[in-house]
Amino acid sequence: MKHRLQFTAKKLLRMALLLLGVSFASFLLMCASPLDPLQTNVGQTALGSMSREQVEKLEEYWGVDAPPAERYLGWLKDVLHGDFGVSLLYRQPVLEVIGQRLANSVWLLLAAWIISGVLGLALGAAAGAFRGRWPDRLIRGYCLLISSTPAFWLAILLLLVFSVWLGWLPVGLSVPAGVDAAAVTLADRLRHAVLPALTLSITGVANIALHTREKMADVMESDYVLFARARGESERSILLRHGLRNVALPAVTLQFASISEVIGGSVLVEQVFSYPGLGQAAVTAGLGSDLPLLLGITVITSAIVFGGNLAADLLYGAVDPKIRRRAAGR
Amino acid sequence: MIRDLSLKIRPGQITAVVGASGSGKSLLAHSILGILPYNSRMEGKILYDGELLTPKRAERLRGKEIALIPQGVTWLDPLMKVGAQLEKGRKDAGTKEKCRQALERYGLGADTEELYPFELSGGMARRVLIASAVTEKPRLIIADEPTPGLDARAAARILGHFRELAEEGAGVLFITHDLELALTVADRVAVFYAGETIEEADAEDFSDAGRLRHPFTRALWNAVPAHGFRPIPGAQPYPGTVSEGCPFAGQCGKCREECRRAEEIPLEPFEGGMVRCLYPERRTAG
Amino acid sequence: MRGEKQYSENRRQSTILFLIAAAVILAAVTVSGILLEERGMETDFSRTNLIPSVQYLFGTDWMGRDMLARTLAGLSLSIRIGLLTAVVSAGTALVLGTAAAVLGKKADAVISWCIDLVMGIPHILLVMLISIACGRGFAGVVAGVSLSHWPSLARVIRGEVLQLKSAPYILAAEKLGVSRFDIIRRHMAPHILPQFLTGMILLFPHAILHEASVTFLGFGLSSEQPAIGVILSESMRYLTTGKWWLALFPGLALVLTVILFAMLGERLRRLLDPASAHE
Numbered sequence: 001m002k003h004r005l006q007f008t009a010k011k012l013l014r015m016a017l018l019l020l021g022v023s024f025a026s027f028l029l030m031c032a033s034p035l036d037p038l039q040t041n042v043g044q045t046a047l048g049s050m051s052r053e054q055v056e057k058l059e060e061y062w063g064v065d066a067p068p069a070e071r072y073l074g075w076l077k078d079v080l081h082g083d084f085g086v087s088l089l090y091r092q093p094v095l096e097v098i099g100q101r102l103a104n105s106v107w108l109l110l111a112a113w114i115i116s117g118v119l120g121l122a123l124g125a126a127a128g129a130f131r132g133r134w135p136d137r138l139i140r141g142y143c144l145l146i147s148s149t150p151a152f153w154l155a156i157l158l159l160l161v162f163s164v165w166l167g168w169l170p171v172g173l174s175v176p177a178g179v180d181a182a183a184v185t186l187a188d189r190l191r192h193a194v195l196p197a198l199t200l201s202i203t204g205v206a207n208i209a210l211h212t213r214e215k216m217a218d219v220m221e222s223d224y225v226l227f228a229r230a231r232g233e234s235e236r237s238i239l240l241r242h243g244l245r246n247v248a249l250p251a252v253t254l255q256f257a258s259i260s261e262v263i264g265g266s267v268l269v270e271q272v273f274s275y276p277g278l279g280q281a282a283v284t285a286g287l288g289s290d291l292p293l294l295l296g297i298t299v300i301t302s303a304i305v306f307g308g309n310l311a312a313d314l315l316y317g318a319v320d321p322k323i324r325r326r327a328a329g330r
Numbered sequence: 331m332i333r334d335l336s337l338k339i340r341p342g343q344i345t346a347v348v349g350a351s352g353s354g355k356s357l358l359a360h361s362i363l364g365i366l367p368y369n370s371r372m373e374g375k376i377l378y379d380g381e382l383l384t385p386k387r388a389e390r391l392r393g394k395e396i397a398l399i400p401q402g403v404t405w406l407d408p409l410m411k412v413g414a415q416l417e418k419g420r421k422d423a424g425t426k427e428k429c430r431q432a433l434e435r436y437g438l439g440a441d442t443e444e445l446y447p448f449e450l451s452g453g454m455a456r457r458v459l460i461a462s463a464v465t466e467k468p469r470l471i472i473a474d475e476p477t478p479g480l481d482a483r484a485a486a487r488i489l490g491h492f493r494e495l496a497e498e499g500a501g502v503l504f505i506t507h508d509l510e511l512a513l514t515v516a517d518r519v520a521v522f523y524a525g526e527t528i529e530e531a532d533a534e535d536f537s538d539a540g541r542l543r544h545p546f547t548r549a550l551w552n553a554v555p556a557h558g559f560r561p562i563p564g565a566q567p568y569p570g571t572v573s574e575g576c577p578f579a580g581q582c583g584k585c586r587e588e589c590r591r592a593e594e595i596p597l598e599p600f601e602g603g604m605v606r607c608l609y610p611e612r613r614t615a616g
Numbered sequence: 617m618r619g620e621k622q623y624s625e626n627r628r629q630s631t632i633l634f635l636i637a638a639a640v641i642l643a644a645v646t647v648s649g650i651l652l653e654e655r656g657m658e659t660d661f662s663r664t665n666l667i668p669s670v671q672y673l674f675g676t677d678w679m680g681r682d683m684l685a686r687t688l689a690g691l692s693l694s695i696r697i698g699l700l701t702a703v704v705s706a707g708t709a710l711v712l713g714t715a716a717a718v719l720g721k722k723a724d725a726v727i728s729w730c731i732d733l734v735m736g737i738p739h740i741l742l743v744m745l746i747s748i749a750c751g752r753g754f755a756g757v758v759a760g761v762s763l764s765h766w767p768s769l770a771r772v773i774r775g776e777v778l779q780l781k782s783a784p785y786i787l788a789a790e791k792l793g794v795s796r797f798d799i800i801r802r803h804m805a806p807h808i809l810p811q812f813l814t815g816m817i818l819l820f821p822h823a824i825l826h827e828a829s830v831t832f833l834g835f836g837l838s839s840e841q842p843a844i845g846v847i848l849s850e851s852m853r854y855l856t857t858g859k860w861w862l863a864l865f866p867g868l869a870l871v872l873t874v875i876l877f878a879m880l881g882e883r884l885r886r887l888l889d890p891a892s893a894h895e
Contacts, residue, residue, distance in 0.1 A: 029749035148874035153867035232393020264738035
């Protein structure tokens with residue numbers, strides 16, 4: 001147990017260091033940008049509605065007087081106190097904006113993440129079990145096609161088919177336009193989330209399916225599957241009992257480690273569907289030179305990604321009997 | 331690829347198949363069980379109980395009447411507990427009881443069922459694999475190199491278990507590369523060379539090189555440490571690469587022109603055994 | 617045995633044929649795109665919003681521009697940017713991957729940390745950030761895509777070099793007094809080069825897709841240029857009015873181009889490194 005705790009602590013420390021690195025690198029990139037938030041139009045109007053104190057802080061971070069490292073330390077100090085600054089576009093604290101946007105995105109991301117994981121695992125397992133035969137060819141072809149398709153174009157296609165052509169689903173946003181917030185039902189929200197979630201699920205499948213396929217093909221050629229067969233286990237039982245058992249752990253680990261892809265995809269897909277989530281906020285912030293917000297979003301999404309990696313590491317230890325038994329023995 | 335293989339396994343007897351690694355021994359085991367990999371093919375016929383053993387029939391019989399005892403612990407699913415593997419997914423009380431008895435028979439307690447394969451010691455793993463064969467009442471047991479890496483005493487104990495099974499009436503096919511080991515337990519010995527049986531004889535015949543019929547068998551005999559440790563010069567051709575003539579021609583000291591040209595050399599009875607040689611060795615007083 | 621050899625020989629030939637065909641197609645698209653760039657910008661208000669026909673295969677847009685010419689010009693631009701960024705990215709990966717493996721523990725730790733760092737930011741976000749830092753436009757896209765795509769290949773090369781370094785025959789060569797340079801040139805390069813080349817080609821699809829994505833979002837090429845991202849972004853405004861061809865054909869052409877690159881890389885990998893190919 002002590003071993004596990006040490007392992008976790010080490011990983012957490014590494015994660016914290018990486019987050020520091022991400023924030024510093026992003027900060028530097030923004031400092032290097034020729035776009036000055038205090039000079040752009042958005043900034044100009046925003047400044048008028050800000051308190052004296054807030055404006056001073058902005059100047060302190062983004063102004064040109066102090067060297068970047070000094071400005072970064074000032075920003076970091078505030079962040080450690082829970083203050084990510086104020087968004088220029090939304091004129092609200094950055095954390096509040098991120099909170100609202102994340103609340104919109106989280107179900108979308110989660111649904112896509114789970115669906116693509118399960119579907120990818122199933123397709124990959126099937127392809128590996130039927131290696132070289134038509135289900136395998138079909139699934140591999142699908143993966144090649146999907147991984148060569150830009151997510152935003154797929155989103156446009158689905159929009160064309162289901163919203164414009166068939167008229168089954170709404171064109172965009174997360175709620176019906178012009179309806180009072182109180183009158184929006186859960187069904188409305190679901191209807192608006194279907195297409196974005198579908199797009200993200202479809203694109204997320206390729207990676208995990210291909211990895212699972214390789215793994216499954218190895219398992220099906222392993223000695224223990226041969227032995228199971230020799231002992232009269234049916235192919236079905238072999239696939240379910242031995243095959244899935246042995247490919248599930250790598251697949252789940254991979255899925256945890258690939259959260260960054262779902263988030264990346266959501267940036268594009270939310271833009272196409274005008275879905276007011278975190279990804280769209282990132283694009284808006286970037287286009288409008290809302291650097292405090294963009295920086296906040298970068299740090300928060302990286303934290304989520306690193307959290308996913310950490311979860312993958314911990315999960316491996318919790319599920320793999322070798323590591324689990326060793327830990328219990330101590 | 332196994333080219334020409336004839337072999338009889340009788341109930342109550344242990345028949346050993348001896349051959350160098352790469353001579354196609356494991357393929358023999360797998361073809362009886364009907365579990366050859368999809369990229370290999372098999373010709374010829376296997377009779378079981380006097381009836382043709384079709385892939386369908388093999389599928390029905392394997393794990394019940396025909397059991398395999400594999401080489402080692404890698405033949406167990408690394409992520410599944412031993413008990414669950416022996417039970418093959420069946421959860422009824424009868425199956426559980428049978429598995430427990432099988433393990434107990436080889437001195438493994440109920441706690442073994444809760445272990446993962448990586449937690450088994452070498453000897454334990456071997457006994458678990460044997461136990462897996464006797465959860466049912468098999469009539470044919472195929473043991474494929476069941477004792478690699480074991481010292482002589484441990485190997486002898488494992489082979490003792492085979493003798494026991496044979497005495498209960500099962501036929502045992504013992505596949506090994508080790509002639510000496512085979513002779514400690516087998517009733518009959520078949521010698522395998524480049525995918526062919528070249529000699530089949532009673533184990534007693536091996537007490538003396540003079541009673542052996544094929545030049546390769548004699549050479550093999552001479553290669554045993556107790557008999558002089560004389561190595562066989564040259565290398566065995568891969569199974570399936572020799573298309574005509576005697577496969578041993580390249581290494582045989584007594585090879586003649588006909589040996590290289592003969593289209594097919596049959597396995598024929600000779601002085602009480604079977605041999606595949608145009609000019610088999612005559613018995614000499616030893 | 618002979619049959620197998622024959623088979624692999626056939627396969628080799630068909631692969632090489634495929635490689636040549638794909639290269640020719642891609643080169644043709646690139647060149648025709650450069651030539652058609654002018655035509656793709658030509659506006660003609662006598663032929664606006666034409667549905668695809670024999671004369672205008674991909675139709676025309678609201679300014680009467682020929683979508684086929686625009687698409688080809690966009691693809692050409694994408695391919696050129698893809699090539700440039702993939703080469704820069706792969707070069708970075710080669711240098712950093714080798715450095716991590718050769719320069720000792722500290723350098724390895726630092727570089728591995730950088731790899732984790734870059735991989736920790738969602739790709740598209742990172743490309744956006746870098747592009748903003750460079751003031752968007754052409755420079756922004758190229759910098760963004762090149763600087764965000766090297767980590768995975770760097771990891772592969774680092775692993776490969778580490779493995780080679782401790783390979784018995786390399787150690788033996790060192791003992792025999794073969795010079796460092798000779799070891800690298802004669803023993804290491806032949807192993808690393810195929811990995812590097814296929815890695816580079818397999819970077820193209822990602823590079824092209826990210827270039828299009830970032831341009832689509834508005835952080836890449838300027839809207840005056842006929843880039844695929846720009847075309848698709850503009851088409852968004854006309855989707856609800858049923859101008860499906862503005863989005864369908866340019867996107868489809870992009871997908872086909874990317875698939876061609878992906879297949880090219882995959883075939884090349886099998887050709888150069890048959891052991892790794894799982895069929």
